[in-house]
Amino acid sequence: MSLELVVLVSGSGTNLQAILDAVAQGTLDASLRLVVSNVAGVKALARAEAASVATCVLSHKQFGSRQQFDAALLEVVRGACAEPDRAIVVLAGFMRILTPTFLDAFPRRVVNIHPSLLPAFPGVDAQLQALQKGVRITGCTAHLVDAGTDTGPILAQAAVPVLDDDDRDRLAARILVQEHRLLPSVLQWIAEDRLRFDEQGRPRFSGVVPAFLA
Ligand code: GRF
Numbered sequence: 001m002s003l004e005l006v007v008l009v010s011g012s013g014t015n016l017q018a019i020l021d022a023v024a025q026g027t028l029d030a031s032l033r034l035v036v037s038n039v040a041g042v043k044a045l046a047r048a049e050a051a052s053v054a055t056c057v058l059s060h061k062q063f064g065s066r067q068q069f070d071a072a073l074l075e076v077v078r079g080a081c082a083e084p085d086r087a088i089v090v091l092a093g094f095m096r097i098l099t100p101t102f103l104d105a106f107p108r109r110v111v112n113i114h115p116s117l118l119p120a121f122p123g124v125d126a127q128l129q130a131l132q133k134g135v136r137i138t139g140c141t142a143h144l145v146d147a148g149t150d151t152g153p154i155l156a157q158a159a160v161p162v163l164d165d166d167d168r169d170r171l172a173a174r175i176l177v178q179e180h181r182l183l184p185s186v187l188q189w190i191a192e193d194r195l196r197f198d199e200q201g202r203p204r205f206s207g208v209v210p211a212f213l214a
Contacts, residue, residue, distance in 0.1 A: 003030035003191040004087040008094035013044025015092035022184035034080035070102035110145040122150035142186040156210030
């Protein structure tokens, strides 16, 4: 089953690029309906345009509340999809917290990529948090989005060692390599209809091990 995807971005869009590349290479059976940025002029928008994917800028600054922004976002996303009740929304460096106004329209269908092994180091600058804490292994997590900050059910993780001479940027770059593997893989497993939920609501993928070791 080919997935309908809408990708939300705020910045450089390297995870978006990984999705675009996987679709182009045929390793991800999906069609990108729309890329939405809450910030104008970001590189992610240029990446989408270069791949002939429709784009839209919806600045949160135009709205008086999170709920109003989310309602407008919902309309844009639903309008872009042929089957909005099956589409997957991907947060790829999207720097906004979404409220139930948006999330309730896509139950278990909003996927985020975060640069730590959750539940460690949620929120901003997870790589710096990991360095400061002195952990020897960190990584990235693909998870379903709930109304908390990086608290939703974990889909898959990739581990990355922390090296003695790492600074924030070196560590972030090595984590990004794994993000770019993990996120398209998770989306492909969803496209292959492997995703199920156990009695406790935890995601389970049939036939694959959703854990990568760098
Ligand atoms: C990534 O590290 C992602 O995990 C985090 O924000 C960063 C976005 O990078 N949520 P990019 O915009 O995909 O290059």
